[in-house]
Amino acid sequence: MSSIRRRLLIILLAGTGAIWLCAVIWIQQSTRTEVGHVLDRRLQESAQMVASLIRRNGGIAGPDAASLVDDAPALPDTGHHDFARQLICQVWGFDGQLKSESDGAPSGQLAEQEGFSERTVDDEVWRVYTHVDADLGIRVMVGDARFMRERLVHGVAMGLLAPAMLILPLLAALIWLAVRSGLAPMDRLAQALSRRPATDLSPLGETRAPAELRPMIEALNGLFHRVEGLRERERSFTAFAAHELKTPLAGLKTQAQIATLAPDAATRDRALVQIAQGVDRTDRMVRQLLDMTATENPIDSTAPAEDGAKILADVAAALGGLAGARGVTLRLETGGAEWRSTQAALLAPALRNLLENAILASPAGATVEARLARDEGKVRFSVLDRGPGIAEADRPHVTERFYRGAASPSGGSGLGLSIVAAAVEAMGGELRLAPREGGGEQAEIILAGETQAPAS
Amino acid sequence: MRLLIVEDDPVLSDGLAVGLGLSGFTADAVGTLADARAALATGGFAGMVLDIMLPDGSGLDLLAELRAAGERLPVLLLTARDRVRDRVTGLDAGADDYLGKPFDLEELAARLRAMLRRQEGRAAAVIEWNGLRLDPATQTGRVGERELRFSRREFAVLHALAEHPGRILSKTQLEERLYGWQEEVESNAVEVHIHHLRAKLGRDFIQTLRGAGYRLADRGHEA
Numbered sequence: 128m129s130s131i132r133r134r135l136l137i138i139l140l141a142g143t144g145a146i147w148l149c150a151v152i153w154i155q156q157s158t159r160t161e162v163g164h165v166l167d168r169r170l171q172e173s174a175q176m177v178a179s180l181i182r183r184n185g186g187i188a189g190p191d192a193a194s195l196v197d198d199a200p201a202l203p204d205t206g207h208h209d210f211a212r213q214l215i216c217q218v219w220g221f222d223g224q225l226k227s228e229s230d231g232a233p234s235g236q237l238a239e240q241e242g243f244s245e246r247t248v249d250d251e252v253w254r255v256y257t258h259v260d261a262d263l264g265i266r267v268m269v270g271d272a273r274f275m276r277e278r279l280v281h282g283v284a285m286g287l288l289a290p291a292m293l294i295l296p297l298l299a300a301l302i303w304l305a306v307r308s309g310l311a312p313m314d315r316l317a318q319a320l321s322r323r324p325a326t327d328l329s330p331l332g333e334t335r336a337p338a339e340l341r342p343m344i345e346a347l348n349g350l351f352h353r354v355e356g357l358r359e360r361e362r363s364f365t366a367f368a369a370h371e372l373k374t375p376l377a378g379l380k381t382q383a384q385i386a387t388l389a390p391d392a393a394t395r396d397r398a399l400v401q402i403a404q405g406v407d408r409t410d411r412m413v414r415q416l417l418d419m420t421a422t423e424n425p426i427d428s429t430a431p432a433e434d435g436a437k438i439l440a441d442v443a444a445a446l447g448g449l450a451g452a453r454g455v456t457l458r459l460e461t462g463g464a465e466w467r468s469t470q471a472a473l474l475a476p477a478l479r480n481l482l483e484n485a486i487l488a489s490p491a492g493a494t495v496e497a498r499l500a501r502d503e504g505k506v507r508f509s510v511l512d513r514g515p516g517i518a519e520a521d522r523p524h525v526t527e528r529f530y531r532g533a534a535s536p537s538g539g540s541g542l543g544l545s546i547v548a549a550a551v552e553a554m555g556g557e558l559r560l561a562p563r564e565g566g567g568e569q570a571e572i573i574l575a576g577e578t579q580a581p582a583s
Numbered sequence: 584m585r586l587l588i589v590e591d592d593p594v595l596s597d598g599l600a601v602g603l604g605l606s607g608f609t610a611d612a613v614g615t616l617a618d619a620r621a622a623l624a625t626g627g628f629a630g631m632v633l634d635i636m637l638p639d640g641s642g643l644d645l646l647a648e649l650r651a652a653g654e655r656l657p658v659l660l661l662t663a664r665d666r667v668r669d670r671v672t673g674l675d676a677g678a679d680d681y682l683g684k685p686f687d688l689e690e691l692a693a694r695l696r697a698m699l700r701r702q703e704g705r706a707a708a709v710i711e712w713n714g715l716r717l718d719p720a721t722q723t724g725r726v727g728e729r730e731l732r733f734s735r736r737e738f739a740v741l742h743a744l745a746e747h748p749g750r751i752l753s754k755t756q757l758e759e760r761l762y763g764w765q766e767e768v769e770s771n772a773v774e775v776h777i778h779h780l781r782a783k784l785g786r787d788f789i790q791t792l793r794g795a796g797y798r799l800a801d802r803g804h805e806a
Contacts, residue, residue: 370664371663373683373684373685374595374663377598377663377685378595378598379685380685380687380688381602381685382594384688384689385602388688390605394601398598398601401594401598402594404593404594405594408593408594531591531638541638
């Protein structure tokens with residue numbers, strides 16, 4: 128799980144740490160350079176000073192002159208000092224004889240050349256300045272041990288870095304606090320959301336929220352609004368469905384009571400037949416209610432493409448029982464039309480309701496025709512019957528939900544054609560209802576032939 | 584008693600006609616407002632069972648029309664919409680009673696009996712005349728300790744005559760109350776029922792007024 132807080136903390140701490148580390152290295156380097164410069168200058172001055180002292184004393188006669196350096200004013204003794212006795216001195220004649228040296232100086236010659244040099248003598252690295260005095264014929268070599276210099280640099284650097292070391296954890300704590308308080312509005316939002324009951328879809332208050340969260344809150348409020356709308360539709364649908372089912376249930380209950388009270392077998396049998404019919408009709412209504420919700424659901428674009436002719440054939444096969452019971456013949460003409468649809472979930476209910484209507488409207492012995500044809504890039508499903516057709520007065524209203532024409536076959540729910548219309552609209556097609564030549568009704572669903580056929 | 588049922592669901596409509604028939608009513612069923620208006624124009628109904636949602640409009644509109652025209656026909660609203668607000672609307676529109684779907688057939692019959700009784704200006708469920716006690720709920724009669732059983736049609740004839748003991752009902756009026764539209768009426772059916780009733784109640788309980796019809800004999804007659 129990615130956490131903004133953790134990410135911010137890591138980025139800020141790593142960034143601060145890196146900058147801090149760079150600063151440490153930089154301080155160390157510049158300290159080393161500066162200290163090196165200062166100490167070099169000291170070496171140089173010391174060498175010149177020794178040379179000038181020798182000159183004033185009239186030169187060096189012999190090794191006794193060594194006391195020159197020893198007797199040179201030493202630093203006042205301040206007890207133990209790390210940097211005490213950090214300088215050594217050798218005075219060499221041009222003849223290659225050691226004229227004088229300070230205490231603690233190594234036995235070998237400290238340098239070969241004039242100016243600054245470094246040399247390892249007795250396993251120690253020495254930084255040496257050699258002053259050549261041609262008049263006196265001597266070389267004055269003053270040096271200090273490298274490790275002493277390092278210690279000095281280290282001391283100075285540490286003096287600078289110790290406070291920074293202390294600051295680092297403080298800085299980390301500060302960053303942590305800042306991140307926490309900066310993200311607090313998000314926590315509050317999350318808490319407000321998690322505390323909400325499922326029924327509360329009221330919009331979140333935006334006024335107090337920081338600008339960064341406002342787009343999210345607006346988006347959430349938009350979502351709440353849409354969910355609320357959806358839930359309202361579902362609620363009204365549920366109420367409506369329950370309401371619609373009460374009438375067939377009342378019929379069933381009444382017939383059941385008649386069967387119980389029936390004084391004779393004929394009345395009872397008749398009631399039982401009515402019950403069976405009532406169950407069929409109720410079943411149809413329930414299916415239509417489900418179809419109705421199907422037409423309102425978003426289209427599943429990942430549904431596999433199905434053969435249009437097969438969808439029609441399946442629907443017709445499912446209605447074979449109803450047609451048979453009413454003595455109606457179903458005739459399919461698909462003419463080998465190659466067309467596949469990814470919207471079977473919409474197409475099948477539309478076709479089923481059209482065919483069902485045609486069968487129910489047809490007199491016994493009649494034929495209902497269902498055709499699938501392709502022309503001019505369009506796909507045309509036609510359902511033709513020889514029933515009474517839709518009354519002219521009802522024609523403008525037949526696709527309205529629950530509209531039942533006075534002349535419509537009794538017991539219709541008024542849902543069938545509204546489902547067809549909604550499904551066809553969802554598919555982006557066209558529904559045409561027209562009187563059929565020679566009597567009856569001709570219903571057509573016209574769909575775009577290309578868009579529903581996927582490339583694969 | 585003859586009722587007009589206005590209900591578009593075929594199974595329920597059939598159930599109402601048959602079920603109310605079992606309770607002693609004669610019921611004619613129609614499925615649309617237009618048919619209901621046509622049926623009412625023919626007259627002869629003692630009451631109406633009316634659905635609200637009908638293919639060609641709302642039953643409440645028909646009810647309002649009837650009441651506006653001064654029609655006092657008792658009307659029981661039968662509908663799936665049975666929230667309090669719907670009931671109030673229906674009753675205020677002029678309905679005499681209101682029953683939500685699904686309902687109990689016996690309750691519907693009892694409510695219809697009560698509704699028609701009030702229409703006749705009676706409060707008691709049992710009709711008494713000349714020592715005969717008629718109970719429309721059970722379609723039985725009682726004279727003293729003796730219990731009398733009648734066929735559905737016999738009871739309907741007796742009930743019709745007993746509602747207004749002094750009033751003369753013609754053979755046609757009795758036939759109208761006995762038979763729905765779809766039923767075949769045999770020409771001497773009423774005479775046959777009167778004959779059977781006289782066998783059970785005594786010859787003089789029902790008087791024949793030649794050329795006019797039938798009525799119950801005056802008080803004081805001993806069964």
